[in-house]
Amino acid sequence: MEVRKHYSRIKNITKATCTVQADGVGNEELALVGDRLAQVVKIVGQDVTLQVFGGTEGIFTNSATTFLGQFPSLRVGEDLAGRFFNAYGEPIDNGPSLTGPLREIGGPTVNPVRRLQPFQLIATGIAGIDLNNTLVAGQKIPFFADADQPYNEVMAMVALRAKTDKIILGGMGLTNDDYLYFKQLFEGEGVLDKIVCFINTTSDAPVQRLLIPDMALTAAEYFAVEHQQSVLVLLTDMTLFADALSIVSNRMDQIPSKDSMPGSLYSDLARIYEKAAQFPDGGSITIIAVTTLSEGDITHAIPDNTGYITEGQLFLRKDSEVGKVIVDPFRSLSRLKQLVIGKKTREDHPQVMNAAVRLYADAANARTKLDNGFDLTEYDERTLRFARAYSTLILSVDVNLDTEAMLNQTWDLFSEHFSREELGIKEQFLDRFYHPPVA
Amino acid sequence: MNNSSTGLVKGIIANLLMVEFDGPVAQNEICYVEHQGLSLMGEVIKISDRIAYVQVFDSTRGIQGGTTVRFNGNMLEVELGPGILSRKYDGLQNDLDALEGIFLERGIRSRALDPDERWDFEPLAKVGERVRAGDWLGQVTENHQPHKIMVPFRFKGFYTVEKLSAPGNYRAADEIAVLLDERGQRHSVTMIQRWPVKLPLNLYRDKPRPHKLLETGLRTMDTLHPMLEGGVGFVPGPFGSGKTVLQHAISRQAAADVVIVAACGERANEVVEIFTEFPELDDPHTGRKLMERTVIIANTSNMPVAAREASVYTAMAIGEYYRQMGLRVLLLADSTSRWAQALREMSNRLEDLPGPDAFPMDLSAIISGFYARAGIVTLHNGQEGSITFIGTVSPAGGNLKEPVTESTKKATRCFYALSQKRADSKRYPAVDPIMSYSKYLEYPEFVEYAAEHIHPRYIEFARTIKNILLRGNEASDQINILGDDGVPLDYHIRLWRAELLDFSILQQDAFDTVDAMTPIARQMEMVALVLEICQREFPFEHFEEVSRFYKKLINTLKQMNYSPFNSEAYQQYRRQTEDMVREQTQALQAM
Ligand SMILES: Nc1ncnc2c1ncn2[C@@H]1O[C@H](COP(=O)(O)OP(=O)(O)O)[C@@H](O)[C@H]1O
């Protein structure tokens, strides 16, 4: 690194930032404050404000500030594969240093006219996903889950079943247990050669997390654009990323908007998620993220802004009636599913999917009636029986079927519980797939 | 226009620069930041003493204090001329197809129009004629539609046509006319002109109230909440409720000559869908490819935030240009909340006094000023042109009590509220029929037009449907409180009449080739059929019979919606419906 300028008087220190007087400094440039990495976030006259990734605890007013004349970067190359790094892109697995060329992270946007419309279905075996919320390569989609749901496990299962060339994990505020879980899982499944991990754990400084998504996505762009590979990026937990954003922006006296998040939260998250793309030469970046919720509240600024950006969300919750974790069919959505369902899958898929969810909604109404102490009609009773079976056999995350089997399974349930008219499905499909039990 | 001033960067906060300048600088003037051989475009958004606050339409990474800034003397402008249709622009009107590489590298630009493209020109004015800005001098054919070449909009006062090119094939940049102003000075006119996007174009005789239906093929709009040519409306809804699907359906199906889609701070894959599908899909009204009438302004959520604000103005300025040709323009913006958020980001950085939810204090004025640019107009030559504008709004947490929704409500006449509950139970489009409204139903001009051109009973139909839905809603509330057998049988009948209308008229599958678009004649036929059923009394003895009968009807009517108009299948389901109704009625007479 070419070292440029030293300054030894710090004017101002907050929990996440400090301000020095300096000249000739570039916006977003990296610096060392003492021995901690920092980045320029504001310049006013000679006052240069830096966000200190390692936190400012123990920084003295006379600590030396050295501007490095460069921006956050990652060395990219095939030697990234199979490795574990920290938020700065430095190995944490005792392996060799990287040797590839330095690439600035947080690079430019893909020209929308150079994107292809996503078209490759990603099968996971989980019917709550493949049947109701089908994933497509190039998509960006988070799991919305309360902290007590097994989101990391489900996400890892999806990653391992999806047939992709690379899996890149960006861990933010991971507990050490979760870190070891991912590590052992990847080793145990023998997929180490196709993973790359950037890890920030709960014992690392929170502001460091801000670098993780861009590190992971810079590696992903390298494999997807230069090697035409299909890359799956896992980002967990984006709620902790957003918390780190708010720490920095609040220290910079910005007016917070809803839930004390910065006013730029939407743009900040979109910049990351929009890196998902299907490239024209065959490579793709798919992002599956985790956004943890507080008591299922999706109106909080973090899940709310996320939902406006991502191409749907997979909402995990416990169905207490059948005692299983399910992909909630009401709150979940894959916005790209219509590009593949009924086209890459059997033609009846869209109608079967919608009919089942409508009937499941009828069951929810019946349950409300029951809770309010009203009598149920015979139809209500049937919807409830259907809902229990549907929850267990289709929505539960422990299901592992191919899509055709999921469709057949659903038709079995339709035929068992409902008449043709109650399904509201096109006649041509009813004629082919509906098979009432012989009376 | 001033001679260019220059300045030096004194401060940087994200994409906001503080620039100390010498010489005159104007509010909203465009400037370029000279950074390592690149010139990064910016716009002056505030001036205080010798400091200009500049929002940069690009990343400011690496810019240092002391960097030179050149002001260019103009406001943000669009380039107008033949060749705009079918193009894909970014928010600053760079032609995205003309930019090289997969990535949008910083500082790259491309020209909006090709000055060398050749067009067959045909004069419309005459030498010696007195003309003024916006008058038609001639026309070329752009994607099979006439495209007027007009007196440049900036020309003030009256002019005499001194020279006008004969019919023939010319470059867009060739001189096609010479105009003499009142002081005897000559002005050369080509097919291309420029106009500042933030200035409304007011070159018309008058702006009457909208009165003609803008047919969209969407039943919940055309039948129940009509949008008119030159009307304004908006679509608020939480994420995933169907704002974009609805707007895309409108953009594909509406009876408009020119459709401008401003993708403003939303997903790139959604514009890719338009890029991919519109060149293949047919315009249902002309049979030509949809792309031929469409312009896309793509400033997706990951593109520079400042350009997001510019993108809606770029779209509106292009819309006004086509309206001035006497065309029906439809302008769609998804989402206007992202534009408002871009304003909020900048005003926070400027440390302006914040209004509600930290939005700028003048948000409401900005929004209503923008919507006011839409409308139907009578040009000086007596021809009509219109801009219909429909924006989406993305309220935080889905809560409609927030500044963007409230300001937009004041500025618009149609309100298409998308409901989470309807979306959750897959009742698409999720337009809430109770909350939503079209104030145009009360316009006497439209009432008259509808009776003459749509259906003699159009207004009565709309009122009756709304009434049945309201009563159904009340009945449903009562049933929820009192239980199925705690209410009179009549409540169930009311509920199921509303359900019948909901399933057969309001709900529409945007992804089914037939159901997606219902021409207005077919809508009226269906409405007449369903309302006739709603008016009948049937002999039910138990509430379970009610739901069973109406569910069967719903099923047949849905099959009818899936069948091509007047096809054999359509007729067969129609007969089946009528038979079911007859049988049920006869059961009554038998009693
Ligand atoms: N009219 C419709 N018919 C069928 N599905 C729809 C319809 N409208 C919306 N959807 C479903 O809802 C999803 C979200 O719609 P979208 O318009 O993207 O929502 P928003 O823009 O409000 O976030 C779509 O991907 C689609 O699956």
Ligand SMILES: [Mg+2]
């Ligand atoms: Mg949308």
